[in-house]
Amino acid sequence: MAKIPHRLYLTEDQMPRQWYNLRADMKEQPDPLIHPGTHEPLPVEALYPIFCEQLAQQELDTTTRYFDIPEPVLDMYKLYRPSPLCRAYNLEKALDTPAKIYYKFEGNNTSGSHKLNSAIAQAYYAKAQGLKGLTTETGAGQWGTALSEACAYFDLDLKVFMVKVSYEQKPYRKAVMQTFGANVTPSPSNTTETGRAILAADPTTGGSLGCAISEAVEVATTTEGYRYVLGSVLNQVLLHQSIIGLESKQAMEMLDEYPDIVIGCAGGGSNLGGLIAPFMQDKLTGKADPRIIAVEPASCPSFTRGKYAYDFCDTGHVTPLARMYTLGNGFMPAANHAGGLRYHGMSPILSKLYHDGYMEAVSAKQTDVFEAAVQFAKLETILPAPESSHAIRCAIDEALKCKQTGEAKTILFGLTGTGYFDMSAYEAFHSGTMTSHVPTDEELAVGFATLPQVD
Amino acid sequence: MAKIPHRLYLTEDQMPRQWYNLRADMKEQPDPLIHPGTHEPLPVEALYPIFCEQLAQQELDTTTRYFDIPEPVLDMYKLYRPSPLCRAYNLEKALDTPAKIYYKFEGNNTSGSHKLNSAIAQAYYAKAQGLKGLTTETGAGQWGTALSEACAYFDLDLKVFMVKVSYEQKPYRKAVMQTFGANVTPSPSNTTETGRAILAADPTTGGSLGCAISEAVEVATTTEGYRYVLGSVLNQVLLHQSIIGLESKQAMEMLDEYPDIVIGCAGGGSNLGGLIAPFMQDKLTGKADPRIIAVEPASCPSFTRGKYAYDFCDTGHVTPLARMYTLGNGFMPAANHAGGLRYHGMSPILSKLYHDGYMEAVSAKQTDVFEAAVQFAKLETILPAPESSHAIRCAIDEALKCKQTGEAKTILFGLTGTGYFDMSAYEAFHSGTMTSHVPTDEELAVGFATLPQVD
Numbered sequence: 001m002a003k004i005p006h007r008l009y010l011t012e013d014q015m016p017r018q019w020y021n022l023r024a025d026m027k028e029q030p031d032p033l034i035h036p037g038t039h040e041p042l043p044v045e046a047l048y049p050i051f052c053e054q055l056a057q058q059e060l061d062t063t064t065r066y067f068d069i070p071e072p073v074l075d076m077y078k079l080y081r082p083s084p085l086c087r088a089y090n091l092e093k094a095l096d097t098p099a100k101i102y103y104k105f106e107g108n109n110t111s112g113s114h115k116l117n118s119a120i121a122q123a124y125y126a127k128a129q130g131l132k133g134l135t136t137e138t139g140a141g142q143w144g145t146a147l148s149e150a151c152a153y154f155d156l157d158l159k160v161f162m163v164k165v166s167y168e169q170k171p172y173r174k175a176v177m178q179t180f181g182a183n184v185t186p187s188p189s190n191t192t193e194t195g196r197a198i199l200a201a202d203p204t205t206g207g208s209l210g211c212a213i214s215e216a217v218e219v220a221t222t223t224e225g226y227r228y229v230l231g232s233v234l235n236q237v238l239l240h241q242s243i244i245g246l247e248s249k250q251a252m253e254m255l256d257e258y259p260d261i262v263i264g265c266a267g268g269g270s271n272l273g274g275l276i277a278p279f280m281q282d283k284l285t286g287k288a289d290p291r292i293i294a295v296e297p298a299s300c301p302s303f304t305r306g307k308y309a310y311d312f313c314d315t316g317h318v319t320p321l322a323r324m325y326t327l328g329n330g331f332m333p334a335a336n337h338a339g340g341l342r343y344h345g346m347s348p349i350l351s352k353l354y355h356d357g358y359m360e361a362v363s364a365k366q367t368d369v370f371e372a373a374v375q376f377a378k379l380e381t382i383l384p385a386p387e388s389s390h391a392i393r394c395a396i397d398e399a400l401k402c403k404q405t406g407e408a409k410t411i412l413f414g415l416t417g418t419g420y421f422d423m424s425a426y427e428a429f430h431s432g433t434m435t436s437h438v439p440t441d442e443e444l445a446v447g448f449a450t451l452p453q454v455d
Numbered sequence: 456m457a458k459i460p461h462r463l464y465l466t467e468d469q470m471p472r473q474w475y476n477l478r479a480d481m482k483e484q485p486d487p488l489i490h491p492g493t494h495e496p497l498p499v500e501a502l503y504p505i506f507c508e509q510l511a512q513q514e515l516d517t518t519t520r521y522f523d524i525p526e527p528v529l530d531m532y533k534l535y536r537p538s539p540l541c542r543a544y545n546l547e548k549a550l551d552t553p554a555k556i557y558y559k560f561e562g563n564n565t566s567g568s569h570k571l572n573s574a575i576a577q578a579y580y581a582k583a584q585g586l587k588g589l590t591t592e593t594g595a596g597q598w599g600t601a602l603s604e605a606c607a608y609f610d611l612d613l614k615v616f617m618v619k620v621s622y623e624q625k626p627y628r629k630a631v632m633q634t635f636g637a638n639v640t641p642s643p644s645n646t647t648e649t650g651r652a653i654l655a656a657d658p659t660t661g662g663s664l665g666c667a668i669s670e671a672v673e674v675a676t677t678t679e680g681y682r683y684v685l686g687s688v689l690n691q692v693l694l695h696q697s698i699i700g701l702e703s704k705q706a707m708e709m710l711d712e713y714p715d716i717v718i719g720c721a722g723g724g725s726n727l728g729g730l731i732a733p734f735m736q737d738k739l740t741g742k743a744d745p746r747i748i749a750v751e752p753a754s755c756p757s758f759t760r761g762k763y764a765y766d767f768c769d770t771g772h773v774t775p776l777a778r779m780y781t782l783g784n785g786f787m788p789a790a791n792h793a794g795g796l797r798y799h800g801m802s803p804i805l806s807k808l809y810h811d812g813y814m815e816a817v818s819a820k821q822t823d824v825f826e827a828a829v830q831f832a833k834l835e836t837i838l839p840a841p842e843s844s845h846a847i848r849c850a851i852d853e854a855l856k857c858k859q860t861g862e863a864k865t866i867l868f869g870l871t872g873t874g875y876f877d878m879s880a881y882e883a884f885h886s887g888t889m890t891s892h893v894p895t896d897e898e899l900a901v902g903f904a905t906l907p908q909v910d
Contacts, residue, residue, distance in 0.1 A: 005467040006533040012460040078461040079545075079836045090534075090608075108563045110838045110873070152833040153545075172878035179832055179881050377634055378607040381534045383565045418565070420875045423627035426634050 006089060007105075008251050010082035016246040017069055019239045020277050021058075022349055024065035025284040030235075030352040031323035033060075034310065039454055042320055050220065051236075052227045054125040058236040067239065069121075070128070076120045076153055080109035081243070085251035086415075090379040092399070099402035101395055102259070103415040104248045104275065105382065110176070111146035113385065113417030114271050115231050118240035119143070122229045123150035132225030133157025137187065137212030139166055139342075141173030142385075142417065143231035148180035159226075161187040161215045165206030173421055187212040194218050194316070209342075210315025210329075217318050232268030233313060233322075233347050241274025248412060249278040259290050259412035261398055265390040266294040266303065266361070269347030275414040276359070283358060292359040293398075294350070295390040297369070299437045300333040302326060302346045303354055303361035305444060310454040311345055321452060324351040331447025334437035341387050344447065364393045365436035370429040372396050373419070385417040386425055461544060462560075463706050465537035471701040472524055474694050475732050476513075477804055479520035480739040485690075485807040486778035488515075489765065494909055497775055505675065506691075507682045509580040513691040522694065524576075525583070531575045531608055535564035536698070540706035541870075545834040547854070554857035556850055557714070558870040559703045559730065560837065565631070566601035568840065568872030569726050570686050573695040574598070577684045578605035587680030588612025592642065592667030594621055594797075596628030597840075597872065598686035603635035614681075616642040616670045620661035628876055642667040649673050649771070664797075665770025665784075672773050687723030688768060688777075688802050696729025703867060704733040714745050714867035716853055720845040721749040721758065721816070724802030730869040731814070738813055747814040748853075749805070750845040752824070754892045755788040757781060757801045758809055758816035760899060765909040766800055776907060779806040786902025789892035796842050799902065819848045820891035825884040827851050828874070840872040841880055 023029060032041035047056035058067065069077070088101040106114035126134055133156050138144030144160045151158040160182050167174060167186035174184050187207045188195035194214040198205060205211075213230075220228035231237065252258060262279050264272035272294055282288035294303055302325045311326040313319040326345040333342040346354075353359055373389035375396070376382070384392060391413040402409050419426065428434040478484060487496035502511035513522065524532070543556040561569035581589055588611050593599030599615045606613040615637050622629055622641040629639050642662045643650035647670040653660060660666075668685075675683035686692065707713060717734050719727035727749055737743035749758055757780045766781040768774040781800040788797040801809075808814055828844035830851070831837070839847060846868040857864050874881065883889040 007467075007535075009464040012462075076836070080462075110832070110836055112875075116836075149836050153836065171882070172875070175878040175882045175885070176838060176875075178885050179829055179838060181833065374634055377565070378636065381531070381565055381604050381608065383631060383634060420627070420631075423630040427626070427630045430630070430633050 004087050004255050007084040007086050008255065009084050010247060010251055012078055014250065015074070015077065015082050016243055016250065017074065018066040019069055020066055020242040020246060020281065021061065021064055021239050022273070022277055022280060023062040023235070025281050026352070027284070028352065028356060029062050030348040033320040033322055036312065036317065036321050036452065050217065050228050052126045052129045052131060054129070055122060055236050058239055059234060070124055073120050073124045076150070077243070080116065082247050083108060085248055088380055091376060094379055095396065095399050095403065097399040097403040098406060098408040099399040100408065100410045101399055102252070102410070102412045104244055104412070105415045106244060107382065107385070107415065107418035110149055111142055112420060113142045113146065114241060114244060114274065115143045115146035116149060117243050117274070118231060118237045118270065119146035119150040121240040123147065123154045123156055126227055127154040127156055131156070131227055133159065134229050135159045135161070135216040135220040135226055136229050137161045137209060137216045139163050139209050141166060141170055141177070141421065144177050144182065144184070145173065146231070147229065148177040148182040151182065152180040158182040159219055160184045161189065161212040163187055163207040163209055163212050170421060187215050189215060192218045208315060213314040214316035214318050232270040233343070233345065235349055237270045238273035238347060238349055241270050242277040244271065244274040244414065245277040245279065248275065252412070257410055258288065260409040261291045261293060261411045263293045263295060263391050263394045263398070263411065263413040265341060265387050265414065265416060266296045266346065267341035267387060268343045269350045271414050271416045273347050273350050280353065280358065293394055294354070294359060294361040295394040296361065296363050297341050297390065298363040298365045299439065300327070300342050301363045302344065304363045307448060307451065308351060308355050309451055311451055313345060315344070321454065322348045324348045325354065326451070327444060328447030328450040330450030341390065362394060364390050365438065367429065367434055367436045369393050370426070370434060374429070382415065383419045384415060385419045386422050388414070388416040391415065459542050459710050462539040462541050463710065464539050465702060465706055467533055469705065470529070470532065470537050471698060471705065472529065473521040474524055475521055475697040475701060475736065476516065476519055476694050477728070477732055477735060478517040478690070480736050481807070482739070483807065483811060484517050485803040488775040488777055491767065491772065491776050491907065505672065505683050507581045507584045507586060509584070510577060510691050513694055514689060525579055528575050528579045531605070532698070535571065537702050538563060540703055543835055546831060549834050550851065550854050550858065552854040552858040553861060553863040554854040555863065555865045556854055557707070557712070557865070557867045559699055559867070560870045561699060562837065562840070562870065562873040565604055566597055567875060568597045568601065569696060569699060569729065570598045570601035571604060572698055572729070573686060573692045573725065574601035574605040576695040578602065578609045578611055581682055582609040582611055586611070586682055588614065589684050590614045590616070590671040590675040590681055591684050591686070592616045592664060592671045594618050594664050596621065596625055596632070596876065599637070599639070600628065600631050601686070602684065603632040603637040606637065607635040613637040614674060615639045616644070616667040618642055618662040618664055618667050625876060642670050644670060647673045663770060668769040669771035669773050687725040688798070688800065690804055692725045693728035693802055693804055696725050697732040699726065699729040699869065700732040700734060703730065707867070712865055713743065715864040716746045716748065716866045718748045718750060718846050718849045718853070718866065718868040720796060720842050720869065720871060721751045721801065722796035722842060723798045723800070724805045726869050726871045728802050728805050735808065735813065748849055749809070749814060749816040750849040751816065751818050752796050752845065753818040753820045754894065755782065755797050756818045757799065759818045762903060762906070763806060763810050764906055766906055768800060770799070776909065777803045779803045780809065781906070782899060783902030783905040785905030796845065817849060819845050820893065822884070822889055822891045824848050825881070825889060829884070837870065838874045839870060840874045841877050843869070843871040846870065
């Protein structure tokens with residue numbers, strides 16, 4: 001019998017009590033958020049109408065290395081954390097690789113993903129500020145579910161604008177959010193000026209994430225006691241998600257392990273930034289030098305084919321500009337693209353680290369990703385989310401390289417969530433109707449043309 | 456801070472390595488399975504054409520107290536077990552009760568329920584016997600999913616007959632099973648004599664569990680190298696599910712706790728029998744005297760309004776007769792009844808224990824059950840399955856009684872699974888269209904009229 005368990009759960013007492021802020025150890029900082037009109041850096045006060053104050057401060061804080069996790073946040077974390085660090089014995093055996101494969105599994109909660117880690121923090125700070133409620137947008141629904149859980153727990157109102165096509169195609173996601181008391185509105189809606197304008201122009205539109213963001217921001221900034229929250233991209237979200245990496249590192253230390261390679265899927269960067277945080281710290285401070293690999297869809301390749309440029313964080317142009325790897329806010333990923341990871345940009349922190357050579361990025365085709373997902377499900381019995389399966393694909397590829405070279409590398413990847421609500425994509429894969437779109441340079445040029453002119 | 460954690464996970468080393476057979480400590484045994492024609496007790500050989508040999512032996516073994524869990528079964532258990540013992544601090548606080556409420560959560564695996572515990576054992580024994588594959592039926596799909604996972608892991612073929620109306624209403628359940636490589640056929644089908652006969656009589660039928668069982672048994676007994684497996688009711692299933700109770704008892708001992716009340720939902724009895732096993736042992740052997748409560752739907756009240764009589768285990772009359780609490784094999788629960796727990800009978804072991812006064816039974820109305828489910832979800836962040844929510848309802852009721860009497864009782868209930876695939880029922884609850892059917896005595900008489908004549 002192997003001594004390393006299949007699943008290692010830290011105890012409540014061993015759970016990290018602080019989040020780690022990567023920026024405190026970065027030699028060069030990401031470029032600041034700037035105003036889309038003046039191009040001046042935004043002071044923290046400019047963010048207060050949108051975000052609650054503590055979160056706005058976290059967003060701009062580049063020096064505080066550790067933030068205490070508030071006690072009520074820790075209490076809610078204890079309902080589903082620490083999450084298990086898993087050893088993929090069966091996958092290793094099936095691949096016949098000398099590599100050791102670990103994954104940190106974030107899917108054992110009702111939202112089905114890591115999104116809950118930041119939803120709880122954001123809901124708590126809103127409650128602590130005495131706010132009445134929050135607004136947000138959701139596409140596939142994982143973020144909306146996570147925030148619904150957090151708002152139910154902290155007794156906050158929640159208005160979710162759900163992209164209309166998802167609202168109609170995923171009625172059960174809506175029902176989960178309603179079970180937790182959230183008010184879910186299909187977007188575009190008649191409840192906002194933005195929504196009414198879009199509906200007037202095209203009454204049959206299925207909506208878009210950009211439109212849903214605009215509606216959510218409009219309601220937050222025009223309703224007394226409300227603020228807007230976002231589940232990825234933001235620096236504050238990466239801060240909260242550092243719990244993933246901190247737990248992973250601590251669990252690996254208990255097993256006398258340290259990863260040679262850390263792999264995470266990359267959409268807006270919330271999981272990737274959280275998972276790699278303490279390992280990147282080691283890299284930035286010269287303590288260790290693991291390879292860190294971001295995996296993105298070939299159909300939405302921000303890191304591998306995007307530009308490092310100032311861009312809007314949304315497609316509706318209601319946000320400040322951030323410098324990041326981006327395909328242009330007008331970029332539209334292929335329609336058959338499954339699940340999340342369809343964001344045009346990327347976390348500014350991760351963009352800077354990638355730009356400065358601290359991490360690698362690869363892209364994976366959709367059919368290759370689902371092939372890895374099905375192989376993993378059969379061997380490890382967890383049905384992975386399409387997003388997470390990008391990391392599985394890369395971990396398998398790296399383990400197969402180890403088989404060729406005979407190297408017994410230690411691989412850690414992030415399994416961000418489960419795929420119960422993505423079965424239509426699995427069905428397309430099984431029936432052979434799934435395709436893998438790789439945008440042409442001409443298609444990418446359409447997106448790049450929407451980048452704003454800065455300096 | 457309380458010293459008892461929100462979730463307690465045993466380590467791999469602490470995991471039970473044996474299943475416990477309740478019958479070894481019962482002073483009186485359940486009546487034997489008998490042949491429907493001769494009414495003679497069935498010898499073990501009579502079961503071999505249907506069940507694989509080791510399982511047939513477990514089915515009839517009344518004396519072996521502990522069975523070693525085979526190493527390959529333990530290995531697969533380690534992919535999702537030990538399951539957490541949870542303290543419902545938030546629920547206790549919201550109810551303002553002096554009671555301590557614990558629940559054993561079996562939903563953290565892809566099947567979403569405890570069903571996997573027996574599916575793995577049954578698939579392993581089939582593989583060990585050198586069989587090629589298994590057949591089964593599934594309604595809502597949890598059992599079919601669990602068995603698909605187990606068969607993928609042990610490299611066995613699996614043919615699932617899924618009630619046609621569920622096959623059409625729950626396409627994603629089917630897709631999950633297909634991801635694990637199962638062959639899923641809507642029942643009735645043209646692939647069996649039974650199916651063809653039923654289709655000839657009514658080409659538009661939506662099918663029934665009874666019909667699906669008949670098709671699965673027909674295929675198993677007429678195909679070389681195949682056997683039939685069932686996810687509940689059987690003695691062998693209760694044996695495998697004893698892992699739930701054994702882990703619960705061990706975890707509670709580590710916390711210096713022992714339950715005053717043990718509560719489980721009851722359909723065919725697999726979860727209830729597994730959860731209560733070691734506590735019932737204490738009761739049978741005089742070591743302790745906890746109250747043990749079965750909770751069943753008011754719309755399908757086998758224990759509370761059924762007869763203790765010999766009956767077919769299926770509605771298609773292909774099985775032997777078992778003496779159990781039953782509503783009659785022709786009983787049809789109300790159409791609006793959500794989720795599982797719609798079985799006409801009950802585990803013969805549990806039926807005997809109930810008949811002999813070792814346990815209590817209560818029934819709960821569907822709307823009351825969903826009210827408890829939503830309250831629990833908001834406080835504990837787990838979205839419970841409708842089945843599990845029957846136990847939640849009863850635990851809340853008992854905790855509220857403690858509030859009235861001031862008694863600080865320790866309550867343990869089984870949270871058998873998650874409700875992600877039951878959102879249409881939650882939607883009906885939210886929209887106010889859910890009703891609670893309680894059958895009239897006249898309606899029950901229709902079911903009782905289908906009981907076979909024995910002595």
